[in-house]
Amino acid sequence: MRQIALKVSAGLNLLLNWLLILAMALLVLDVVWGVFTRYIVGEQANWTEELARFLLVWVAMLGGAVAFGTKGHLGVDYFVGKFDPSIRKIVALLGHVVVLFFAMTIFVLGGIRMVHDAFAMEQTTPALGWRMGYIYMVLPLAGCFMVLFTIENLIRTLRPSADPLQRSDSVEQVN
Amino acid sequence: MSKTSSAFAAGLLVGVLAATIGFSLFLRHQKIGGGDMAGKRVLKLAHGLDTAHPVHLAMEFMKQRLGELSDGTVTLDIYPSAVLGSETECIEQLQNGSLAMTKTSAGSIENFVPTMAVFSLPYVFRDETHFWNVLNGPIGKELLKEGESKYLRGLCYYDAGSRNFYTKETPIRTPDDLSGLKIRVMNSATAIELVKTLGAAPTPIAWGELYSALAQGTVDGAENNAPSFSTNKHYEVCKHFSLDGHSRIPDMLLMSTKVWRTLSQQEQTWLEQAAKESSDFQRELWRKETLASLEQAREEGVVVYEVDVAAFAAKVQPMLEQVDNADVKKLLDRIREAN
Amino acid sequence: MGAVALILIVTFVVLLLLDVPIAVAIALASFLAILAEGFDPSVVLASKMVSGVNSFALLAIPFFILSGHLMGQGGLARRLIDFAATLVGRLPGGLGYVNTLTCMLFGSISGSAAAAVSSVGGFMIPEMNRKGYDREFNVAVTTTAATTGLMIPPSNIMIVYSVAAGSVSIAAMFMAGVLPGILSGLCIMLVAGVMSVFAGYRGETIKIPRWKPVAATLVIAALIGTTFVAQSYGEKMGWALFVFITVACAIAFTTFRRAFLTLLLIAIVIGGILGGVFTATEAAAIAVVYSFLLSVVVYREIKLSQLPSILLESGITTAVVMLLIGASSGMSWIMTMANIPQTVSDGLLGISDNPLVILLVINLLLIFVGTFMDMTPAVLIFTPIFLPVVTALGMHPVHFGIMMIANLCIGLCTPPVGTCLFIGCGVGKTTIGKVTPTMLPFFGSMMVSLLVITYVPAVSLWLPVQSKQLKASEVDQAFFMNTPRFPMDLPSDSR
Numbered sequence A: 001m002r003q004i005a006l007k008v009s010a011g012l013n014l015l016l017n018w019l020l021i022l023a024m025a026l027l028v029l030d031v032v033w034g035v036f037t038r039y040i041v042g043e044q045a046n047w048t049e050e051l052a053r054f055l056l057v058w059v060a061m062l063g064g065a066v067a068f069g070t071k072g073h074l075g076v077d078y079f080v081g082k083f084d085p086s087i088r089k090i091v092a093l094l095g096h097v098v099v100l101f102f103a104m105t106i107f108v109l110g111g112i113r114m115v116h117d118a119f120a121m122e123q124t125t126p127a128l129g130w131r132m133g134y135i136y137m138v139l140p141l142a143g144c145f146m147v148l149f150t151i152e153n154l155i156r157t158l159r160p161s162a163d164p165l166q167r168s169d170s171v172e173q174v175n
Numbered sequence B: 001m002s003k004t005s006s007a008f009a010a011g012l013l014v015g016v017l018a019a020t021i022g023f024s025l026f027l028r029h030q031k032i033g034g035g036d037m038a039g040k041r042v043l044k045l046a047h048g049l050d051t052a053h054p055v056h057l058a059m060e061f062m063k064q065r066l067g068e069l070s071d072g073t074v075t076l077d078i079y080p081s082a083v084l085g086s087e088t089e090c091i092e093q094l095q096n097g098s099l100a101m102t103k104t105s106a107g108s109i110e111n112f113v114p115t116m117a118v119f120s121l122p123y124v125f126r127d128e129t130h131f132w133n134v135l136n137g138p139i140g141k142e143l144l145k146e147g148e149s150k151y152l153r154g155l156c157y158y159d160a161g162s163r164n165f166y167t168k169e170t171p172i173r174t175p176d177d178l179s180g181l182k183i184r185v186m187n188s189a190t191a192i193e194l195v196k197t198l199g200a201a202p203t204p205i206a207w208g209e210l211y212s213a214l215a216q217g218t219v220d221g222a223e224n225n226a227p228s229f230s231t232n233k234h235y236e237v238c239k240h241f242s243l244d245g246h247s248r249i250p251d252m253l254l255m256s257t258k259v260w261r262t263l264s265q266q267e268q269t270w271l272e273q274a275a276k277e278s279s280d281f282q283r284e285l286w287r288k289e290t291l292a293s294l295e296q297a298r299e300e301g302v303v304v305y306e307v308d309v310a311a312f313a314a315k316v317q318p319m320l321e322q323v324d325n326a327d328v329k330k331l332l333d334r335i336r337e338a339n
Numbered sequence C: 001m002g003a004v005a006l007i008l009i010v011t012f013v014v015l016l017l018l019d020v021p022i023a024v025a026i027a028l029a030s031f032l033a034i035l036a037e038g039f040d041p042s043v044v045l046a047s048k049m050v051s052g053v054n055s056f057a058l059l060a061i062p063f064f065i066l067s068g069h070l071m072g073q074g075g076l077a078r079r080l081i082d083f084a085a086t087l088v089g090r091l092p093g094g095l096g097y098v099n100t101l102t103c104m105l106f107g108s109i110s111g112s113a114a115a116a117v118s119s120v121g122g123f124m125i126p127e128m129n130r131k132g133y134d135r136e137f138n139v140a141v142t143t144t145a146a147t148t149g150l151m152i153p154p155s156n157i158m159i160v161y162s163v164a165a166g167s168v169s170i171a172a173m174f175m176a177g178v179l180p181g182i183l184s185g186l187c188i189m190l191v192a193g194v195m196s197v198f199a200g201y202r203g204e205t206i207k208i209p210r211w212k213p214v215a216a217t218l219v220i221a222a223l224i225g226t227t228f229v230a231q232s233y234g235e236k237m238g239w240a241l242f243v244f245i246t247v248a249c250a251i252a253f254t255t256f257r258r259a260f261l262t263l264l265l266i267a268i269v270i271g272g273i274l275g276g277v278f279t280a281t282e283a284a285a286i287a288v289v290y291s292f293l294l295s296v297v298v299y300r301e302i303k304l305s306q307l308p309s310i311l312l313e314s315g316i317t318t319a320v321v322m323l324l325i326g327a328s329s330g331m332s333w334i335m336t337m338a339n340i341p342q343t344v345s346d347g348l349l350g351i352s353d354n355p356l357v358i359l360l361v362i363n364l365l366l367i368f369v370g371t372f373m374d375m376t377p378a379v380l381i382f383t384p385i386f387l388p389v390v391t392a393l394g395m396h397p398v399h400f401g402i403m404m405i406a407n408l409c410i411g412l413c414t415p416p417v418g419t420c421l422f423i424g425c426g427v428g429k430t431t432i433g434k435v436t437p438t439m440l441p442f443f444g445s446m447m448v449s450l451l452v453i454t455y456v457p458a459v460s461l462w463l464p465v466q467s468k469q470l471k472a473s474e475v476d477q478a479f480f481m482n483t484p485r486f487p488m489d490l491p492s493d494s495r
């Protein structure tokens, strides 16, 4: 049972990673295409900017979800690091619950309402004329992945020994 | 840290967190349950313009009038300079009820209420009188209600003047003078199409980057109303301003229908009256501002050209004929027939 | 306002202490505050998460991150080191200068300091250790020098600032950062030099004629000078300058061929933005394409099969920053709704009517913030709070942005939370405790540059005015402009 769950989770993770890679690649191609049309063709297609912004939103939310899986988000472990290990474990569990609340209320719940409102109000995007609801769909989608990864983290914290696939937690920061 | 002191520290943190949650819920309960505790209703109004802009001054005027009408029971909190978000974001906040009112360009509301696209088209109105007759007449009143089903209720229109071309080197006296020039436009399909039809190359650039784009020659010119031209000091770079008045896109004061419904009948009447008065106030202010900005531009050495508007209108006529939205087409015909 | 501010601060601090990710702490502190104000927190925050990120200006960030990854793994950093070594390697304590100069050069093609510490430090620190330099000295030089890359354009944090501050031009910020970045680099070199003399570190023996590095330095100085002049003449001069740089580099740097193509990237990115050829975002995309071609096709240090993982890593790094930005824009919404910036502004302006004093207070507060908070959230949270104060004093938003970044650069190198310091200690295999005493003189030099940047606005504002990124008329009235200054109005700018 646990094996199947781990496999499904690993599969979803892989899918998410490829979505992110695809979005990043599209992002570069889109902006380069914009520059190209402006300088070579002489007139910039007006949808490139809009598409780029939406791709960035998708990269941000999907990558944000991945980072919860890889513990890539910045935190301050200085204070907690001084705690006794048993208490540290409890605090870590509490932290996962807090993240769960964050993902459920803002991304899943808030996201579903944004999607619903945007479709109900028939809001469209200026250049591409798409339904804004499709863009907002990334919120609940990313939210579900965040919930999934956080539950995984929660289980890991509860049963650290049972986990053969320790993930790397070194993700570079931008500063 | 020892186990006991760790547990104590962690417990303290969790306790403080729990207390804060309780405190927040208590405040919310007071705010919503006790609603008009002091018998006072505060409406939040956000917009993207600076505090010296006629629209902001008109809102301050509206706030004052609302206070007088309601004897201080209804008041406005005005948030200028896009501190609560862009025009599109503010419209969304109106729809979900987290903001009461906002000012938006009829151009931005197009993506929520498609018929508003009519205002972005060139030379829809014969002149300023025609423009205001339509807005204050039955068509304008209908359009204010057009967004009702999307939780957006229009209260009044504000003047945003007419948009005109201005350039660094080549004066625009006839439509043909535009040919081959790179002109900055707003990133809207209609604006791009308009400039293209006139023979120039439309270049969408963010408003904040425009001054340096003009100074460095990334674009040869831009188009906007006279006050925007002057307050942003574009006269330092562009010495030719043509009064071609290719489009008149009004600003609209919108209210969240969700918030509107919570107001009493009396409060709604006050608000409508204060909005109407602020609109008149703003039109007068805008008229003066336009004259003053053109005067200032002239003092800075800008040549202002009176041009043959009909020639420009004739050249973009195909755009009006190619409108494919049936509602917009019908509206366009009605506007033409109106006085 | 009081209650909302209390909820925001307490929730944020408690969640931080509990080691909750910062973005989550910001979002949930805002959640409670929005709840208390009677709004619907999930919808407001979900919407702000998207709209905070939905910005064309921010697009430059993933691109600079991506090109940073490509350059780091594609061998570009090592070529810059060789180049810097031929320029300043002979001097006593030469590797300290080489290290600083490389960090500055790397900074001028990458948007991030962390990338500089790991790429430059990853090679330089072990090399310096081997040559007998003190381990702690090496880490201290690298971490502090890497922060100059945040002021030397391009810089991701400047983009974040521009977005947080509203309509501040990114090109103007980039231009404004050049001199402060060079200034702080020189101050670090000075400290490194003095320490090297005391420690008796020797220079390197380099097998090229002495006149070559001198000639190269002169050419670089001439190029910088030409850039300033060229800026007054717009896009055409931008291209002319580009051609000139290419030719000049080709002639002058025949010994530096290996670094030549890398240095060309600086010309493309910086020249392109400043010459008005393309926006910062487009320049960043071009940098990606260029560093891709260089590392995959020319240097062949990256295989095509490595690309997906580089894209993935960059995507995640981007997302971490973007989630912070989204959450912070939610926090800034509720702070505005509760009138917090206004209240803080009134309070600070009430302390004194002397700009010198208020700026000192703001700097002290920011240094305190920087010790325990990372740069991105600090800029996002404190820009809306302090900007109204300083603009009321007549300070230009671009000048304030540079000051704030220069200040928070110090925080990147201080314990307990200092990204650069962590990476530096990791690379240098030493501990924060051991490095800190050696860091002190370097902190001193950073403080000196900060003071100069704060109180001499011309250091930040002179260049952007010359390059027409800022209107001379707007800067003329700017804060403190009447004190020691560079010639602000050249004849060409007088109206």
Ligand code: NA
Pocket: C106, C107, C108, C109, C110, C111, C112, C148, C149, C150, C151, C152, C153, C154, C155
């Ligand atoms: Na940089």
Ligand code: NA
Pocket: C370, C371, C372, C373, C410, C411, C412, C413, C414, C415, C416, C417, C418, C419
């Ligand atoms: Na720090």
